[in-house]
Amino acid sequence: MSNPQPTRAEIFERIKQSSKQEVILEEMQRLGFWPRSEGQPEVAADLIQREGELQRELAELNKKLAVKRNPERALREMRKQRMKDARDKREVTKRAQAQQRYDKALLWHEKRASHVAYLGPGVSASLHENSSATQEQGDKGKPKRARDRAVPDLQRLTLNGLPALISAAQLAESMGVSVAELRFLSFHREVARTNHYHSFTLPKKTGGERLISAPMPRLKRAQYWVLDNVLAKMPAHDAAHGFLAGRSIISNAKPHAGQDVVINLDVKDFFPSIAFGRIKGVFRQLGYGESIATVFALLCSENRAQAWQVDGERLFVGGKARERVLPQGAPTSPMLTNLLCRRMDRRLLGLAKQLGFVYTRYADDLTFSASGEPARDNVGKLLSRVRWILRDEGFTPHPDKERVMRKGRRQEVTGLVVNSDTPSVSRETRRRLRAALHRASQPDAASKPAHWQGHTAQPSQLLGLATFVHQIDPKQGKTLLADAQQLMRSPIDRANDAAKSASRADAAQQSFRVLAAAGKPPVLADGKNWWQPAPPATPVLEKTDQQRREERQATRRQQAAAAAPPPSSTRRNERPQQAAHEQQGDAQPQNEAPPRFDPDQYAPPPRNVMTYWAQIAISFFLGSILHNRLITIFAMVAVIALYYMRRQRWDVFMGILVVATLLGYLVRGMG
Numbered sequence: 001m002s003n004p005q006p007t008r009a010e011i012f013e014r015i016k017q018s019s020k021q022e023v024i025l026e027e028m029q030r031l032g033f034w035p036r037s038e039g040q041p042e043v044a045a046d047l048i049q050r051e052g053e054l055q056r057e058l059a060e061l062n063k064k065l066a067v068k069r070n071p072e073r074a075l076r077e078m079r080k081q082r083m084k085d086a087r088d089k090r091e092v093t094k095r096a097q098a099q100q101r102y103d104k105a106l107l108w109h110e111k112r113a114s115h116v117a118y119l120g121p122g123v124s125a126s127l128h129e130n131s132s133a134t135q136e137q138g139d140k141g142k143p144k145r146a147r148d149r150a151v152p153d154l155q156r157l158t159l160n161g162l163p164a165l166i167s168a169a170q171l172a173e174s175m176g177v178s179v180a181e182l183r184f185l186s187f188h189r190e191v192a193r194t195n196h197y198h199s200f201t202l203p204k205k206t207g208g209e210r211l212i213s214a215p216m217p218r219l220k221r222a223q224y225w226v227l228d229n230v231l232a233k234m235p236a237h238d239a240a241h242g243f244l245a246g247r248s249i250i251s252n253a254k255p256h257a258g259q260d261v262v263i264n265l266d267v268k269d270f271f272p273s274i275a276f277g278r279i280k281g282v283f284r285q286l287g288y289g290e291s292i293a294t295v296f297a298l299l300c301s302e303n304r305a306q307a308w309q310v311d312g313e314r315l316f317v318g319g320k321a322r323e324r325v326l327p328q329g330a331p332t333s334p335m336l337t338n339l340l341c342r343r344m345d346r347r348l349l350g351l352a353k354q355l356g357f358v359y360t361r362y363a364d365d366l367t368f369s370a371s372g373e374p375a376r377d378n379v380g381k382l383l384s385r386v387r388w389i390l391r392d393e394g395f396t397p398h399p400d401k402e403r404v405m406r407k408g409r410r411q412e413v414t415g416l417v418v419n420s421d422t423p424s425v426s427r428e429t430r431r432r433l434r435a436a437l438h439r440a441s442q443p444d445a446a447s448k449p450a451h452w453q454g455h456t457a458q459p460s461q462l463l464g465l466a467t468f469v470h471q472i473d474p475k476q477g478k479t480l481l482a483d484a485q486q487l488m489r490s491p492i493d494r495a496n497d498a499a500k501s502a503s504r505a506d507a508a509q510q511s512f513r514v515l516a517a518a519g520k521p522p523v524l525a526d527g528k529n530w531w532q533p534a535p536p537a538t539p540v541l542e543k544t545d546q547q548r549r550e551e552r553q554a555t556r557r558q559q560a561a562a563a564a565p566p567p568s569s570t571r572r573n574e575r576p577q578q579a580a581h582e583q584q585g586d587a588q589p590q591n592e593a594p595p596r597f598d599p600d601q602y603a604p605p606p607r608n609v610m611t612y613w614a615q616i617a618i619s620f621f622l623g624s625i626l627h628n629r630l631i632t633i634f635a636m637v638a639v640i641a642l643y644y645m646r647r648q649r650w651d652v653f654m655g656i657l658v659v660a661t662l663l664g665y666l667v668r669g670m671g
Contacts, residue, residue, distance in 0.1 A: 004564075016059070022052030091546050098542045105539035112536070114179055116168035116291075119298060120188030122321030123276075126290035127168075156287035161233050165292050175225045176519035180533050185219050186298035188321050195316045197302055197327060203453075206401075213302050213327035218531060221516040222299050223332045228517035230296070234286065236338035237345035242363040243334030250472065252362040253413040253423040259358070259369035261379060262411040262418060265386060266401035270364030271333060273395060274340060276301050276324035282339050300336060302327035337363065344393045348386065355382050362414050369418075379404060416472065424473045430480065433465050437483045459487045611648045615639045622657060623664075631664035 006014075006027075014023045025048050028034040067074045111117070118124045157164045165171045172182040185196065196219040201209040215223060236244055241252035256262050267273070280297035288296065302325060305318035326333050345361060352359035356374030360367050368382060383404075387397050405411040407419070416423040436457050439450040450457045452465070466484035470477025515522045521530035543551075616639055623632025638656040642648055 017056065018052040019048075019055040021048045022055075025049070091544060094544045095547070098544065102539055102541040109536065109539055112179070114167075114169040116179060116183050116186075116295065119183065119186055119294070120321060121190070123188055123294055123298065126294050152289035152292065153287035160286065162230055162286060162288075165288065168291065168295060171292060171295060174229070174519055175222055176521060177222070178533065180536070181218070182222075182295070184533060185222055186295050188298060188303060188324070190303075190318055190320065192305070192316045192318070193314070195305060195307075197329075205453075210328070212329040214329045215327070215331075217522075219299070220331065221512070221522060223330055224513045224516035225519065226296060226299060227332045227335060228513070230283075230286070231332060231335040231339065234339055236335075237342045237349070237361075239345045239349050239359050240338045240341065240361050242361070243338065249362060249414040249416060250423055252360050252365075252367070253416040253418050255358045255360055256367055256369035256411070256413050257418040257423055258371075258421045259375070259411070259418070260371040260407050261369060261375040262405045262413060263357075263368040263379065263382065264401070264403045264405070264413070265366040265368075265383075265390075266398040267364040267366070267390065268396040268398040270337070270395070271328040272304075272325045274326040274337065276322055278340060278394065279324075279326060279336060282336055298324075300330065300332045301325060302330070334363065341393075344389065344395075347389050347393075351382070351385055351389065357382060360413075365414055367413050422473070424476060425469045430469060430476060433462070433469065433480055434483070437462055437466070437480065437487070440487050441483070459484070462487065608648055612639065612643045615642075615648070615653050618653075619657070619660070622661070626661070626664070628661075628664045628668060630667050631660050634660035634663050 011023065014026075025034065067077050116127060119127065152164065152166060154164050163174060165174065168182060169179055172179045175182065177185075196216050197213040198216065199211060199213045201211055204210050214220075241247040241249070276297055279301050280293050283293035283296045284290070303318035303321075304323070304325060305316035308315050308317055326336060341361065345359075348361075348366070349359050351357075352368055355370075355378040356372075357368045357370040357378070366386070368386070370378070383402070390397050410426065411418050412426070413423070415425075417426045432452070436450040436452055439445065439448070440457065440459060440462060442448070450462065452461065463481075463484040466477060466480040468477075470481045512522045524530065616636060619632055619635030619639060622635065623629055635657055638660065639653070642652065642656075
């Protein structure tokens with residue numbers, strides 16, 4: 001690619017800035033006729049460069065002198081200088097502000113990777129509590145108790161065998177997740193695009209529907225870690241039998257078997273009545289500080305939200321942070337209720353012992369029983385005091401589920417009959433199960449299937465019910481279990497398949513929980529890696545308009561330098577050509593010099609004022625003679641244009657007169 005030739009305007013501008021000789025020297029070096037870097041320059045080159053420097057200094061002095069002599073020009077120059085200084089100052093300010101924004105964004109980017117500073121409105125104030133709270137003093141100068149301070153009680157955590165967590169970064173590391181994912185799972189939004197719970201309803205045995213909120217896998221993983229590493233390590237009250245290892249509805253019903261009176265009470269809206277503040281209080285009572293207790297409470301609570309379609313987008317609209325409740329369906333909810341109700345269990349057990357009763361609790365079902373004199377005299381006193389204790393603990397007794405069952409009627413505790421010395425399944429339930437098994441064993445069972453609680457009963461469901469009856473009372477359930485197994489063509493194979501399927505499901509669930517509790521990502525069924533949030537983008541320093549212009553100019557200079565061939569390559573290409581011409585016998589003078597560049601030949605001719613006025617006068621007289629003003633207008637416009645273009649040639653002017661005359665008559669004829 002050949003080196004581009006400079007334009008006439010560029011050459012004149014360079015001559016004004018330096019000198020004619022220096023421009024000639026630079027062009028000769030650019031074209032390869034003068035060595036640029038080989039050896040020391042000759043005296044002529046030094047003189048030419050010195051002449052250019054002197055010319056520049058002289059031009060600068062003349063410029064200053066001209067400014068001094070002309071006050072108006074001096075004012076203009078001062079104004080230009082002030083504007084230039086103002087622009088430079090604004091540019092410096094813009095760059096400083098951009099650097100400050102970048103430093104602040106970079107600091108926040110680094111801090112956000114290891115710190116949780118905001119989790120939504122109403123819950124973020126406690127996240128900023130620091131260790132200075134340990135120095136707080138009470139009104140009497142005594143230090144506050146550990147549970148009243150914002151810092152964790154490490155002594156209590158160590159005593160209970162709980163992980164000592166001080167910051168959100170430690171919690172995220174223990175869970176095996178990033179701080180960003182922990183922030184995402186625990187963030188409270190009143191209006192959100194995603195919901196961490198899948199809600200559905202299940203029919204109740206007594207009528208109505210029960211709302212179940214099942215957590216999504218990512219939140220469920222975090223809740224399993226909280227359950228196995230924090231909640232499960234704390235003992236529940238001995239009267240609690242729900243959702244605890246080694247305890248069941250059988251252990252809950254046995255203490256009430258064979259009693260003269262059995263009293264059942266139910267708590268209305270048990271799980272939804274436990275709000276965010278009480279959940280947070282459980283973790284504070286365990287010894288955790290405000291920040292960690294807040295994160296735990298957000299992970300274990302639900303913001304009840306309704307789905308709305310707004311402009312084609314699905315939004316979940318919930319409530320404030322204080323309106324978050326304990327979800328019925330999360331793995332942490334049952335153990336949280338057991339820990340939350342420990343004081344209530346102590347009070348109710350003390351009341352029961354005082355009045356001669358036995359007390360147990362299975363989730364929200366409270367059961368009292370007694371025999372002898374307490375069963376006759378203290379029932380009313382017990383009920384009134386139990387209602388008062390429930391209200392004092394923040395719960396509401398369900399008025400429709402309060403039952404007092406005497407010896408002469410059927411006494412039930414968590415679905416089991418306790419009239420005899422051992423709990424058993426009710427006779428009505430066994431009869432309905434026997435009828436369903438009989439219906440399922442008929443030849444026309446495909447067209448007339450068996451039903452259970454208003455729904456079509458599958459053979460596996462009937463087998464599970466028969467197994468449950470056999471577990472409660474092997475004598476009563478032996479026949480039912482045998483009939484359920486006869487429903488299959490090959491009971492052994494079907495039982496083996498069911499056992500294998502249940503084993504695989506239990507193993508998968510157990511593996512998920514074990515890995516989650518260990519802080520490791522569970523394995524997905526399709527073999528893919530566990531979900532990981534994308535890391536936030538690193539902040540970028542914002543550039544000003546001046547910086548972008550400078551970069552564009554530098555890029556253009558680099559492109560021009562890359563496109564121009566080096567002078568050495570030009571000389572190497574010229575030498576073989578000269579040798580070839582000599583071999584061909586071209587007669588060339590030995591002293592013939594290469595063509596030199598002369599800027600004078602490109603100089604435009606000067607403007608001639610006399611020629612300009614003469615052409616103006618001729619144009620005027622021609623229009624007057626021909627009585628056509630359009631000719632005068634067209635000719636004068638062309639003369640002015642030629643003057644500024646420096647093309648004041650008479651042959652061109654005569655051609656313009658002819659064209660102006662034709663245009664004048666043509667336009668006049670059209671009008």
